[in-house]
Amino acid sequence: MNLFRSDEHAARWLEQYGYEPGATISAAKLSELAHAWWDTRLDPDWLPRSLDDSQAILDRLGLSDRFWQLAPSR
Amino acid sequence: MDELDLRVRRHVYRSFVELGRAPRADEVADELELGLDEVEASFRRLHDAHALVLERGTTRIRMANPFSTVPTPHRVQAAGRWWYANCAWDAFGICAALGVEGHISSSCPDCGEAIELDVVGQRPVPDDYAVHILVPAEHWWDDIVFT
Numbered sequence: 001m002n003l004f005r006s007d008e009h010a011a012r013w014l015e016q017y018g019y020e021p022g023a024t025i026s027a028a029k030l031s032e033l034a035h036a037w038w039d040t041r042l043d044p045d046w047l048p049r050s051l052d053d054s055q056a057i058l059d060r061l062g063l064s065d066r067f068w069q070l071a072p073s074r
Numbered sequence: 075m076d077e078l079d080l081r082v083r084r085h086v087y088r089s090f091v092e093l094g095r096a097p098r099a100d101e102v103a104d105e106l107e108l109g110l111d112e113v114e115a116s117f118r119r120l121h122d123a124h125a126l127v128l129e130r131g132t133t134r135i136r137m138a139n140p141f142s143t144v145p146t147p148h149r150v151q152a153a154g155r156w157w158y159a160n161c162a163w164d165a166f167g168i169c170a171a172l173g174v175e176g177h178i179s180s181s182c183p184d185c186g187e188a189i190e191l192d193v194v195g196q197r198p199v200p201d202d203y204a205v206h207i208l209v210p211a212e213h214w215w216d217d218i219v220f221t
Contacts, residue, residue, distance in 0.1 A: 001161035001207050001221070002147075002183050003191075009184035010206040016184070019208055027162075027191065027203040034166030035196045038140050041171040042087055048075055048123060058211070070211045 003027060023067045033061055075123055081106065082116040083125050086138055091172070094155050096135035096143045127218055137218070140167030152176030152193075161221070162205050169193045 004010040010024050036057045040046055051070050058068045075083075085106055089097040097105075103113040114133040121128045127137035135143055137160050142148075148159040150168045152175070159165035162180065169176040178198075180189045192199045209221045 001163045001205060003162045003165075003178075003180045003189045004184060004204045004206060005182045005187060005189065006202070007204045009182050010204050013184040014206070022206060022208040022210065024204055024206045026201065027198040027205055028201045030163055030205045031166045031193065031196060031198050034140075034163055035170040037163075038167035038170040039173070041140065041167070042091065042173075044084060046084070046087075047080070048125060066210070067207075068211045070214075072212050 001030075023063075025063075029061065029063075033057070033063065036061065075119070075125065078108075078112070079116050079119050079123075079125075082108075082113060083120055086120075086126060086135065090138050090141055091153075094157070096138055096141075099133045124215055124218075140164030140171060147180055149179045150176050151179070160219075163207075166193060166198075170196070 004013065007024055014021050055070050058064065058070070082102060085102055086097060089101070099113045099117055100110055102108070103110045106113070117126070117128060117133045117135070120126045126135055127139065128134060129136045137143065140159055140163070142158040142160045142164070144158065146158045146160060148162060148165040150157045150159050150165050152169050153172045157168050159168050165178045165180065175195070176193045178189075178191050178193065181187060182189055189203060191203065214221045
């Protein structure tokens with residue numbers, strides 16, 4: 001997961017290296033996701049999060065299409 | 075994840091933040107008064123549970139996500155120290171985990187230009203950079219280093 005100067009830079013990089021495009025989001029959205037995902041990581045009473053709870057974070061941020069589904073496709 | 079694994083994991087993360095690096099298994103064993111075998115077995119279980127990532131075939135910690143133990147293109151200045159993040163997501167994650175604002179230094183893989191941004195109030199400043207995620211979520215852990 002890399003930062004790019006813009007969507008155009010990401011698209012050019014994908015084409016140059018022949019990668020199948022994944023998902024492009026704004027750095028602001030990524031920061032929102034990171035804070036929701038990692039904010040308890042250093043808590044002394046941290047416990048593993050369930051797949052459903054992780055998916056709920058993605059869904060709440062509008063990252064809910066097929067690309068963002070954590071469970072394997074059926 | 076049993077109480078021993080939670081205790082070992084807690085110690086790894088606490089040490090990482092204190093030292094700025096991952097502790098070795100023998101250091102964890104000494105400090106928690108456990109056998110080295112017990113700690114190495116715990117590291118492997120934590121790896122299997124995606125609670126940390128070991129270097130392939132070893133018990134050396136590669137990632138205590140969002141922190142990286144090896145240099146990467148994603149550097150974060152936060153809480154009075156420079157850290158390496160595993161990826162752009164983890165760069166923001168370091169600020170989130172530490173509960174502080176910070177500064178991220180990276181570069182655009184397309185053009186090589188430096189990317190410098192602050193994390194203020196949980197938001198990037200400036201906020202016009204883009205992020206690309208290559209790997210679909212269901213495959214993130216197939217090869218977490220590539221992801």
